Amino acid sequence: MRSQPSNPLETEVAGLRLRNPTMLASGILGTTSDILRRAAQSGAGAVVTKSVGPKPREGYPNPTVVEVGCGLLNAVGLPNPGIQAFAEEIRDLGDLEVPLIVSVYGFSPEEYAEVAEAAVEAGADAVELNLSCPHVKGAGADVGSRPELVSEIVERVKGVVDKPVFAKLTPNVSDIVGLAEAAVEAGADALTAINTLRAMAIDVETARPILSNRIGGLSGPAIKPVAVRCVYELHRELDVPIIGCGGVTSWRDAVEFMLAGASAVQVGTAVALKGLNIFRLITEGVKSYLERKGYGSVREIVGLSHRG
Amino acid sequence: MSAYPTEVNRMRIVEIKAVKDENLNVKTIFFEDDLCSSAEAGQFVMVWIPGVDEIPLTLSSIGSRSKDGLSSVTVAEVGEATRALRGMEAGELIGVRGPFGNHFETVSRGGRALVVGGGIGMASLMPLIERLVENDVETTVLFGVKSRSNLLFMERLGELSAQGRIRLLVTTEDGTYGAEGLVTEAAEKVLSSGRFDVVYSCGPEAMMYKIFGLAEKLGIPVQLSLERIIRCAIGICGSCVVGPYRVCRDGPIFTSDRLRVIRDFGRFRRDFNGRKTPI
Structure with missing residues (x-):
């Protein structure tokens, strides 16, 4: 028999203890130690950094983020200072009150492993492999859409780090479960689903694509039903913790993801829509929901919608 | 916000x-x-x-x-x-x-304001100056540029000055217009000779850092407009962070209490790939 946690919101993902099931999603803030600390102080149960690669990268020229009414479209292009410089930010967060998850990308399995190893060495509590950025050629979804590459990347990373490894999946494939199976068989400790959906916006007055990269990724409320479906399918087919991501904007969305099978949720676009207070809004709402429905712990609702 | x-x-x-x-x-x-x-x-x-x-x-x-x-x-x-x-x-x-972003907060009617602009930084101060004048705030404007050919908004400023609605002091580094020297030197003199309720500034960060230091010594609150690389403008991409704040959403106007905790202020900024570069 397991004893009930005293905090009904406390949960666990692949060995990481979380004070509540919300996380700051990768790509949102997450560029410096100061701003990651602020996200934690704002109530996030864990924080994920912006994706870091082996070398500095400037990203794309503006426009990089476009409002499309039902969400945001972005092609920022993975700007980052490279793991060597970013390790300083990670080290600066040694006393962070919540788990620090470093998002990692590369252009080859070796690069993923190199960056992940350095991130863990600097103090990351876990790494999340960005196998899903939809707008950088040769990285992210370009490698993350191929099960054999996903498997090789996860295996390489698992071989060099002793912390949990999350695989963040792209929804821009016909079979997300097949990708997930490759990641899990290679040793992934958890899955993050989903990254943004490939999308585009064209301005009719000037007859030009708005994003400088032309094509980007759609996030926010528009993609939530797709994300919920992905989480549901992954939970049905696989026995591995899932972190739901995609359009979580309220406690109701967070609960929906957990009912679909997510152990925790990541919040991104809603930080723009509702401010950094979104983490508190969600956790307070989830807590009230648990009380109202008579659950002692948030863990009890994970995957509940799958029951007969 | x-x-x-x-x-x-x-x-x-x-x-x-x-x-x-x-x-x-x-x-x-x-x-x-x-x-x-x-x-x-x-x-x-x-x-x-x-x-x-x-x-x-x-x-x-x-x-x-x-x-x-x-x-x-x-x-x-x-x-x-x-x-x-x-x-x-x-x-x-x-x-x-x-x-x-946020905006300049104007002091109440009858207050005394010092506005310090450096070069193109004057752009964000123009609507403020006009608002201060409307609100009957006693306004002193210090405007520093490198040389006479770098002056701008002189029609709008000159008109307000001629009407006696602002006190205008211009400095040029080469002495081709107004007083020769740096605007921070003029600010030091003006601040020591008069009583001000607030100091507003926009311009090169090194200049504003100096202005902040002068105001802190005298216990005068400041409102400064900071500049960083901005991509999303809605507070999520993390490009424009200074300390725990986002210039696009928490700023661009920063007050003394916030400036005191921003360890980057006056020291470094982040470039396009997020690396620190000295101011």
């Missing part, structure tokens, strides 16, 4: 109504936009130059308060985007998102 209205972030395509040469390197671009018309002094917009880039620019005039109902941005040529924008003419189209 917590939630933001999605409507403000929607890009509007507007026609350039007029272009005014401020000096050899600086132009003001006028356009009509309802949301910009109701902006507050110190807020900024993202201006899309189709096919080139999108850049943050503070509103240098606000439609609801200008005679012709037009809003404007003022741009100095510093790179590809600003060169392209400076080369645009009336009738051409630009995209506008915003206004974004």
Whole structure:
């Protein structure tokens, strides 16, 4: 028999203890130690950094983020200072009150492993492999859409780090479960689903694509039903913790993801829509929901919608 | 500021109504936009130059308060985007998102304000100065540029000064106009000889850092407009962070209490890939 946690919101993902099931999603803030600390102080149960690669990268020229009414479209292009410089930010967060998850990308399995190893060495509590950025050629979804590459990347990373490894999946494939199976068989400790959906916006007055990269990724409320479906399918087919991501904007969305099978949720676009207070809004709402429905712990609702 | 209205972030395509040469390197671009018309002094917009880039620019005039109902941005040529924008003419189209960020808070009627502008930084201070004057705030404006040819907004400032509504002091580093020297030297003199309730400033960060130091010694609160690389403008991409704050959402105007905890202020900024570079 397991004893009930005293905090009904406390949960666990692949060995990481979380004070509540919300996380700051990768790509949102997450560029410096100061701003990651602020996200934690704002109530996030864990924080994920912006994706870091082996070398500095400037990203794309503006426009990089476009409002499309039902969400945001972005092609920022993975700007980052490279793991060597970013390790300083990670080290600066040694006393962070919540788990620090470093998002990692590369252009080859070796690069993923190199960056992940350095991130863990600097103090990351876990790494999340960005196998899903939809707008950088040769990285992210370009490698993350191929099960054999996903498997090789996860295996390489698992071989060099002793912390949990999350695989963040792209929804821009016909079979997300097949990708997930490759990641899990290679040793992934958890899955993050989903990254943004490939999308585009064209301005009719000037007859030009708005994003400088032309094509980007759609996030926010528009993609939530797709994300919920992905989480549901992954939970049905696989026995591995899932972190739901995609359009979580309220406690109701967070609960929906957990009912679909997510152990925790990541919040991104809603930080723009509702401010950094979104983490508190969600956790307070989830807590009230648990009380109202008579659950002692948030863990009890994970995957509940799958029951007969 | 917590939630933001999605409507403000929607890009509007507007026609350039007029272009005014401020000096050899600086132009003001006028356009009509309802949301910009109701902006507050110190807020900024993202201006899309189709096919080139999108850049943050503070509103240098606000439609609801200008005679012709037009809003404007003022741009100095510093790179590809600003060169392209400076080369645009009336009738051409630009995209506008915003206004974004917080704004200058004006002191109450009868208060005494010192406004310190450095070069193109004067753009974000112009709507503030006009607001202060409207509110009967006793306003001293210090304006520093390198040389006479770098002056701008002198018509608007000169008119207010001639009417006795502001006290205007101009400094040039080479002495070709006004007093010779740095505007920070003038600020030190002015601050030590008068009593001020607030100091507003916008310009090079090294200059503002100096101004902040002077004001701190005298216990005068400041409101400074900071500049960083801005991409999303809605507080999520993390490009413009200073300490625990985002210039685009928590700023661009920073008060003394916040400036005290920003360890980057006056020391370093982040470049396009997020690395620290010295100010």
